[in-house]
Amino acid sequence: MNQRLPLAVLSLTVFFSATPPAGGQQRIEEMDLPRSVAEEVIAYFNDPSTVRFSGRSTLPAEGAILGNVGVLGGPFVVAGEIRGDLVVVNGDVIFLAQARVTGDVTIIGGEVTGTLDSSVGGTLAVYGESLRYAEREGEVRLRPFGSRGLQTPRWATLGQSRFLVRTGGSYNRVEGFPIMLGPVWESPGPNRFRADALAVWRSESGIRVDDDELGYFLRAQQSIAGRLEVTLGATYHSLVEPISRVGLTSIESSLSTFFAHKDYRDYVERWGWSAYLTLGREESPLGFTVEYRDEKHAFAPVSSPWTLRRNDDPWRPQPMVAEGDIRTLSGTLLWDDRNDPDHPSDGWFAEASVIRGVDGSLAIPGLYEERSLSGLVPSSLVESNFTTGLVDLRRYNRVSPDAEFVVRAVYGGSLDGKPVPPQYQHAFGGEGTLPGYGLFSLDCGARSRPYYVERVAFDAQDGVQPVFAHYGCDRAALFQAEYRGHLSFNIDLGSDESGDWEDEWLWYPSIDMSPSWIVFFDAGRGWSESDPLLDTDTFADVGVGFNLGDLGLYWAYPLEGRNRSVNFFIRLQRRF
Numbered sequence: 001m002n003q004r005l006p007l008a009v010l011s012l013t014v015f016f017s018a019t020p021p022a023g024g025q026q027r028i029e030e031m032d033l034p035r036s037v038a039e040e041v042i043a044y045f046n047d048p049s050t051v052r053f054s055g056r057s058t059l060p061a062e063g064a065i066l067g068n069v070g071v072l073g074g075p076f077v078v079a080g081e082i083r084g085d086l087v088v089v090n091g092d093v094i095f096l097a098q099a100r101v102t103g104d105v106t107i108i109g110g111e112v113t114g115t116l117d118s119s120v121g122g123t124l125a126v127y128g129e130s131l132r133y134a135e136r137e138g139e140v141r142l143r144p145f146g147s148r149g150l151q152t153p154r155w156a157t158l159g160q161s162r163f164l165v166r167t168g169g170s171y172n173r174v175e176g177f178p179i180m181l182g183p184v185w186e187s188p189g190p191n192r193f194r195a196d197a198l199a200v201w202r203s204e205s206g207i208r209v210d211d212d213e214l215g216y217f218l219r220a221q222q223s224i225a226g227r228l229e230v231t232l233g234a235t236y237h238s239l240v241e242p243i244s245r246v247g248l249t250s251i252e253s254s255l256s257t258f259f260a261h262k263d264y265r266d267y268v269e270r271w272g273w274s275a276y277l278t279l280g281r282e283e284s285p286l287g288f289t290v291e292y293r294d295e296k297h298a299f300a301p302v303s304s305p306w307t308l309r310r311n312d313d314p315w316r317p318q319p320m321v322a323e324g325d326i327r328t329l330s331g332t333l334l335w336d337d338r339n340d341p342d343h344p345s346d347g348w349f350a351e352a353s354v355i356r357g358v359d360g361s362l363a364i365p366g367l368y369e370e371r372s373l374s375g376l377v378p379s380s381l382v383e384s385n386f387t388t389g390l391v392d393l394r395r396y397n398r399v400s401p402d403a404e405f406v407v408r409a410v411y412g413g414s415l416d417g418k419p420v421p422p423q424y425q426h427a428f429g430g431e432g433t434l435p436g437y438g439l440f441s442l443d444c445g446a447r448s449r450p451y452y453v454e455r456v457a458f459d460a461q462d463g464v465q466p467v468f469a470h471y472g473c474d475r476a477a478l479f480q481a482e483y484r485g486h487l488s489f490n491i492d493l494g495s496d497e498s499g500d501w502e503d504e505w506l507w508y509p510s511i512d513m514s515p516s517w518i519v520f521f522d523a524g525r526g527w528s529e530s531d532p533l534l535d536t537d538t539f540a541d542v543g544v545g546f547n548l549g550d551l552g553l554y555w556a557y558p559l560e561g562r563n564r565s566v567n568f569f570i571r572l573q574r575r576f
Contacts, residue, residue: 033108033129038142041108041131044087045070045140056486061098068103072135073340074110075401078119085122089131090339092401095119109339109346113401130339130347143341161185168200168215168239171254173263173315175240176204176305180217190225200239204303215239215271231278238271240300243319243423243471246392246410246478247432252572261310264430264439266471268321268423269300285337294327297362297423301455301465317450319471320367322382322421326360338396343574345404349394354415355424360384362421364470367451371464377451387416388424394576404484408576413475419530420474422446427472428524429539431569434478435522436541436558442526444473444534473526473536480576482520484547518545518552520575550574 044050051065055073059065063080074091078099085103086093093107095114104122105112109130132143161183168178182198200215221233242265248256257263272295280287302315331354338347362382369375390412397405412426428434429441440447450466522541528534543556552571558564 028123028125030125030127033127033131037106037108037127038131041087041089041106042133042140042142044068044085045072045089059099061096072133072140073343078114089133090345092398094401130337132341160188164196164198167250168217169241170250170265171257171305172240172265172267173257173302173305174204174267174300174318175202176303178202178215178240190223192223194221194223195219202240204305227281229280232276233278234273234275236273238269240267240269242266243268243321244412244426246412246426246428247430248571249573252432255572257305257307259308261307261313261315262439263316264432266319267300269298270295272296285335287334289332289334291330291332292328293330294325296323296325297321297421298323299365299453299455299467317466317468319422319446319468320364320451320453321423321471322362322364324360324362326362326384326421327358328355329358330355344396346398347396349392349396351392352389353391354387354389357384357386357421364422365453367453367467367469369451371452371466373452373454373464382421383418386414386418386420386424388413388420389415402486406482406484406576408478408480410478410480411476413473413527414529417529419528422470422472425470425472425474426476426526428476428478428526431554431567431571432575433480433522434524434539434541435543435554435556435567435569437539437561440472442473442476442524442536442539443471444526444528444536446470446472473534474529476524476526478522478524480520480522482518482575484516484518487515487517516547518547518554519543520545520556522556547574 045052047068050068050070053069053071053076056075057071058077059080059082061079064083065081066083068084069082069086071086071088071091071093074088075094076086076088076091077094077096078086078101079096080098081100081102083102085105086101087106088108088110090109092110093105093112093114095112099114099119100121101119102121104125105120106125106127108127110126112124112126134141134143163182164184165179165181168180169175171177179201180198181201182196184197185195187193196217196219198217200217202213202215205213215238216236217239218236219233221231224230224232244265248264253264272293274291274293274295276289276291278287278289299321300318302318304315333350333352335348335350338344338349362384364380364382366379367377369377390410392408392410394406394408399405414420425444425446427440427443427446429437429443430439434442447468449469451469452464453467454463455465520543522543523538524540525538526536537560540559541556542559543554545552545554547553550573552574554569554571554575556567556569558567
C-alpha cells in the first residue's frame with residue numbers, strides 16, 4: 001500500500017486525550033470501528049506485499065521482517081523487529097522486551113500488552129470492535145450480516161445465471177445423500193433479485209426418477225438495499241428436514257452415518273409454501289426474520305442407505321410425528337457480535353425464535369404394539385394452536401491471551417403450558433449436547449419402547465416399520481460451560497544464527513499447530529406438559545478434551561446414573 005493504514009484515522013485524535021509515551025508514539029483508542037478503516041484493513045490484507053500470519057504466531061527475538069505484516073486471529077507475540085506496519089485483526093498483540101515495529105500498529109478486536117515504551121515507532125491505534133470478515137482462496141472480504149460466505153459480486157447489467165449442484169442436507173437414514181440441483185439466477189446491483197428452481201434427488205431412490213421420491217425447492221427473493229437492508233422472499237418446497245439441529249453439525253452427522261452407521265438426527269417430511277421478511281444491516285450484529293408457513297407434515301420412514309460399516313444392521317427407528325396440515329407464524333431475533341464466527345474467543349451470540357401454530361389439523365396415526373399389527377393404539381388429534389420457542393444464548397470470554405471461558409444456555413419448548421406436536425419437541429443427550437450420556441437420553445420417555453406402523457420406505461419390501469411414540473420433551477433446558485487453554489507448540493523452520501534474517505525465506509519463524517486443552521461441564525433437564533411423570537431428572541457430566549485446530553478428542557463422564565463410564569468421542573468442529 002502506498003499509504004500507511006492508520007494515517008486515515010489520525011484526525012480522530014482530536015476526540016481523545018492521549019499522552020505520548022517516552023518513545024514518542026501516539027496512541028489512539030476507540031471502541032467503534034469506522035467503515036472506512038474496515039475497508040482499508042481489507043485492502044491491506046489483500047495487498048500482495050503484506051506478509052500474513054493466521055492464528056497464534058510468534059516473531060522470535062532474532063527475527064526481522066522487512067515490510068508490512070498482517071495477522072488474522074492471534075495472539076501475535078512480537079520479540080523481533082518489523083520494518084513496516086503491523087495490523088492485527090481479532091487478536092491480541094504482546095510486545096516482548098526487544099520488540100520493535102518501525103511503522104504504525106493497528107489492533108482491531110484485541111488488546112496490546114507488553115513493553116510499549118520504545119516498541120512502536122509510529123501510531124498505535126486500538127479498536128475494541130471486532131471485524132467481521134470471510135477468507136476464501138487467500139482473499140479477505142468484509143462479511144455481510146447473516147452470510148456464511150463471501151459477499152455476492154456485482155455482476156454485469158444482465159445479472160448472472162448458473163447451474164447449482166449442492167448437498168441438500170446431511171447423509172441420513174431416510175434419504176441417503178440428498179442432492180439439490182437446478183438453475184439459479186441473480187440480478188446485479190444493490191437491490192438484488194434471486195430465483196432458484198432446484199430439484200432434490202435422494203440417493204436412496206436409485207437412478208430412476210420417481211415423482212414420489214423427488215423433492216423440490218423453488219424460491220424467489222428480493223433484497224432492498226439501504227440503511228436497513230430488507231429481504232422479501234417466498235418458497236415452494238418438498239423437503240425432509242431434521243426435527244432439531246441442536247448438537248452435531250451436518251457434516252459430522254453425515255460422516256457418522258456413512259462410516260459408523262449411526263445417524264445423530266431424526267427427521268420429518270414437510271411440503272408446502274412459505275413467505276418471509278428479514279431485516280438487518282451489513283455492519284450490524286442484529287437481525288430479524290418473520291416467516292409464515294402453510295405446510296403438510298408427514299412421518300419420514302427409514303430407508304436402507306449403504307454404509308461403510310455395519311451395513312446389514314437395522315437403523316434406529318424414527319419417532320412418529322403429527323401428520324396433516326399446519327400453518328405457523330414465526331419470528332427469529334439474532335444478535336452476533338463475536339470476533340470470529342468460526343473460532344470465537346470474545347463476544348455474544350444470542351438467537352431467540354417463537355413459533356405460533358395458527359391453524360391446521362394434525363393427528364398422530366394409530367400405532368401397533370406388536371410387529372404382527374396387533375394391539376392398536378388409536379390415532380389421536382394434536383392441538384394445532386400451540387406456541388413454542390427456542391433460545392440459544394452464548395457468551396465467549398477471553399480471560400487472557402492464552403485462555404477462554406465460554407458459557408451457553410439453551411431453552412426450547414412450549415411457551416403456553418400446552419403439549420406441542422412431536423416435531424416441535426426437544427431431546428438432548430449424546431456427543432452434541434450431553435456427551436456423558438447416550439443419544440437422546442433426555443427424551444421424556446419417547447424411546448422407552450418401540451411401536452409399529454405400516455409405512456413403505458424407498459425400496460423396502462417390508463411395509464411394517466418400528467417407530468417411537470414421539471420425539472422428546474415438550475420443554476427442555478441445557479447448560480454448557482467450557483474453559484479452553486492454548487498450548488505453546490511451535491515448530492521452528494529456519495533458525496540460523498549466522499543467517500541473514502532479511503532473506504525473504506527466513507521471515508517464516510514458526511508453524512502454528514493451534515493446540516488447546518479443554519475442561520467442560522454440561523447439565524440438562526426435560527419436562528412433559530401432558531404427563532408430569534415423564535419429566536426427566538437433571539443430567540450432568542464433566543469432561544476434558546484436546547483440540548488441534550478444529551479436530552477435537554474428548555472424554556466425558558456422567559455424574560448421574562448407576563452404570564457410569566467414560567465416553568470417548570471425536571469432534572470435527574468446536575462444541576459450540
